[in-house]
Amino acid sequence: MLQAHTAPATTPPPPLHVRGPAPASCETRRPAAQPDSWQVPRQARHDCFICKLRQSWLVSDPFSRHGAHPAEPLKARQVIKRGGALFKVGDPFTSLYAVHTGQFKTSTLTPDGRTQVTGFHIAGELLGLDGIGSGMHSCDATALEDAQVCSLSHEELNRMLTGSPMLQRQFWQIMSDQIVHDQHVMFWLGNLKAEERVASFLINLSRRLQGIGHSASALVLRMSRQEIGSYLGLTLETVSRGFSKLHQQRVLEVKERDVRILDRDRLVQMGCRA
Amino acid sequence: MLQAHTAPATTPPPPLHVRGPAPASCETRRPAAQPDSWQVPRQARHDCFICKLRQSWLVSDPFSRHGAHPAEPLKARQVIKRGGALFKVGDPFTSLYAVHTGQFKTSTLTPDGRTQVTGFHIAGELLGLDGIGSGMHSCDATALEDAQVCSLSHEELNRMLTGSPMLQRQFWQIMSDQIVHDQHVMFWLGNLKAEERVASFLINLSRRLQGIGHSASALVLRMSRQEIGSYLGLTLETVSRGFSKLHQQRVLEVKERDVRILDRDRLVQMGCRA
DNA sequence: CGCGTCCTTGAACCTTTTCAATTCAGGTGG
DNA sequence: CCACCTGAATTGAAAAGGTTCAAGGACGCG
Numbered sequence: 001m002l003q004a005h006t007a008p009a010t011t012p013p014p015p016l017h018v019r020g021p022a023p024a025s026c027e028t029r030r031p032a033a034q035p036d037s038w039q040v041p042r043q044a045r046h047d048c049f050i051c052k053l054r055q056s057w058l059v060s061d062p063f064s065r066h067g068a069h070p071a072e073p074l075k076a077r078q079v080i081k082r083g084g085a086l087f088k089v090g091d092p093f094t095s096l097y098a099v100h101t102g103q104f105k106t107s108t109l110t111p112d113g114r115t116q117v118t119g120f121h122i123a124g125e126l127l128g129l130d131g132i133g134s135g136m137h138s139c140d141a142t143a144l145e146d147a148q149v150c151s152l153s154h155e156e157l158n159r160m161l162t163g164s165p166m167l168q169r170q171f172w173q174i175m176s177d178q179i180v181h182d183q184h185v186m187f188w189l190g191n192l193k194a195e196e197r198v199a200s201f202l203i204n205l206s207r208r209l210q211g212i213g214h215s216a217s218a219l220v221l222r223m224s225r226q227e228i229g230s231y232l233g234l235t236l237e238t239v240s241r242g243f244s245k246l247h248q249q250r251v252l253e254v255k256e257r258d259v260r261i262l263d264r265d266r267l268v269q270m271g272c273r274a
Numbered sequence: 275m276l277q278a279h280t281a282p283a284t285t286p287p288p289p290l291h292v293r294g295p296a297p298a299s300c301e302t303r304r305p306a307a308q309p310d311s312w313q314v315p316r317q318a319r320h321d322c323f324i325c326k327l328r329q330s331w332l333v334s335d336p337f338s339r340h341g342a343h344p345a346e347p348l349k350a351r352q353v354i355k356r357g358g359a360l361f362k363v364g365d366p367f368t369s370l371y372a373v374h375t376g377q378f379k380t381s382t383l384t385p386d387g388r389t390q391v392t393g394f395h396i397a398g399e400l401l402g403l404d405g406i407g408s409g410m411h412s413c414d415a416t417a418l419e420d421a422q423v424c425s426l427s428h429e430e431l432n433r434m435l436t437g438s439p440m441l442q443r444q445f446w447q448i449m450s451d452q453i454v455h456d457q458h459v460m461f462w463l464g465n466l467k468a469e470e471r472v473a474s475f476l477i478n479l480s481r482r483l484q485g486i487g488h489s490a491s492a493l494v495l496r497m498s499r500q501e502i503g504s505y506l507g508l509t510l511e512t513v514s515r516g517f518s519k520l521h522q523q524r525v526l527e528v529k530e531r532d533v534r535i536l537d538r539d540r541l542v543q544m545g546c547r548a
Numbered sequence: 549c550g551c552g553t554c555c556t557t558g559a560a561c562c563t564t565t566t567c568a569a570t571t572c573a574g575g576t577g578g
Numbered sequence: 579c580c581a582c583c584t585g586a587a588t589t590g591a592a593a594a595g596g597t598t599c600a601a602g603g604a605c606g607c608g
Binding site for chain 1: 382384385386390392403404405406407408412413432435436439442443446447448449450451452453454456457459460461463464465504505506507546547
Binding site: 226236237240241243244256257 | 585586587588589
């Protein structure tokens with residue numbers, strides 16, 4: 001172990017695939033060195049997992065092999081346009097991705113040709129875990145709005161995890177969390193009525209958005225009723241009725257895709273089968 | 275590499291915590307050296323993941339650090355009686371388990387006090403993945419019949435995975451597969467009608483049982499209609515009706531918990547929303 | 549043999565889907 | 579700039595599918 005300290009030149013600083021109004025860099029090596037302001041442009045502060053992973057890898061690894069792969073951590077940031085695909089079913093698994101800005105949906109094509117939404121992913125969350133095992137992706141990842149993603153190649157991931165048990169553990173945590181989250185969704189689908197599912201969905205989304213610095217009560221849905229319905233196992237009409245009913249009951253204020261949570265407690269209660 | 279040929283005695287044959295009619299040993303160091311026959315006693319040949327993991331760790335690790343922890347690999351095999359719990363919600367995560375013989379269900383307690391079945395686990399499959407991340411289990415694991423499990427302590431797991439990228443990969447595969455499987459279940463719950471869910475469930479279970487050497491067409495359900503219903507998001511009555519209807523259509527032959535698949539093609543077709 | 553548990557089946561009721569009509573917002577082209 | 583078009587959301591009414599309630603039957607165990 002601890003070889004290759006000699007090679008700061010695995011490759012010349014690669015051309016960043018970054019366009020559009022992006023914050024200067026994904027890598028905040030010294031958070032303290034930056035004024036807080038730049039981090040919250042308009043969207044929210046970012047908690048891109050891959051950026052954090054690289055960062056903690058850089059600062060925490062006791063064997064300090066940073067020098068070994070200096071160029072790589074900065075490699076990939078991709079821009080995906082609204083409606084564009086980050087990857088598709090059957091694509092070989094080459095990288096893990098983290099949403100840097102924007103939102104994604106993951107979906108699969110059902111045997112009879114319709115699409116089934118399997119998840120929504122906001123900034124900071126990982127994409128592509130499904131492909132690690134089989135070596136190819138088992139779902140499509142589609143941008144719900146113009147988005148940026150960071151990627152971590154298979155090789156780099158292996159290298160980082162092999163070198164650091166701590167990161168390994170952190171990574172398992174992610175996968176384990178995903179499993180637990182899926183179990184929640186399965187609970188929704190199996191046990192809750194339409195309105196309750198909608199409530200659960202909103203609470204969950206709101207919490208996650210809050211986690212990355214958004215308002216806990218005012219949210220803008222980036223996905224259609226159709227997509228929400230597919231995710232929740234409901235028709236778009238039923239989702240719409242759910243929103244309307246929650247609006248009537250003064251739990252929400254809904255105008256198209258703008259949602260304001262008026263009575264959070266009651267919303268939580270509904271989602272838990274009160 | 276490939277040392278330790280010397281040591282059929284990593285340790286004196288440890289006191290296996292095994293009672294009942296169990297195959298001689300969990301560890302089949304040289305599959306070829308054994309006659310095929312003993313592997314299929316009545317239950318099925320076993321493919322206990324942890325046993326295989328240990329085995330491949332022993333033979334494949336290029337750095338051969340076996341000597342370091344000679345006693346541990348053979349440690350634990352537990353017996354759990356029908357209805358007994360392997361672990362419960364909130365238990366600290368100490369080990370990963372693999373079903374050696376028998377079947378388990380995993381379940382969570384819903385907020386309103388009922389239990390929700392989140393999965394069934396047959397011989398060879400892992401249990402406890404949900405706890406890796408948070409450090410405590412997020413579900414109960416209950417034996418559906420008298421069962422044996424192998425366990426792999428947190429520490430040992432870490433050591434094995436840290437030492438062997440290959441095993442690491444194999445392990446991710448497991449977790450990733452779990453995620454993919456959950457997505458299938460979510461698809462069932464969200465898109466299929468009662469009868470189709472039952473069909474999917476049977477096909478899935480049948481395939482897995484076939485994978486460990488059982489008949490593809492004749493299966494004995496170890497779980498109640500209630501539990502199947504909970505898993506599929508249906509009431510027990512609806513599950514029962516599903517079975518009955520499939521029986522009427524000559525796709526199945528159902529007698530209580532004995533199920534015989536008569537028309538596998540049609541069953542598959544139904545489960546895929548034909 | 550009798551009891552309890554699990555399974556099956558029927559009928560009424562309720563939720564959700566399906567089908568259909570209408571409105572609204574945003575984008576395009578005249 | 580406005581008319582028009584398209585896609586998305588809302589809402590209503592009828593139909594289908596599941597649940598709930600209820601009763602009866604099969605099996606295993608003491």
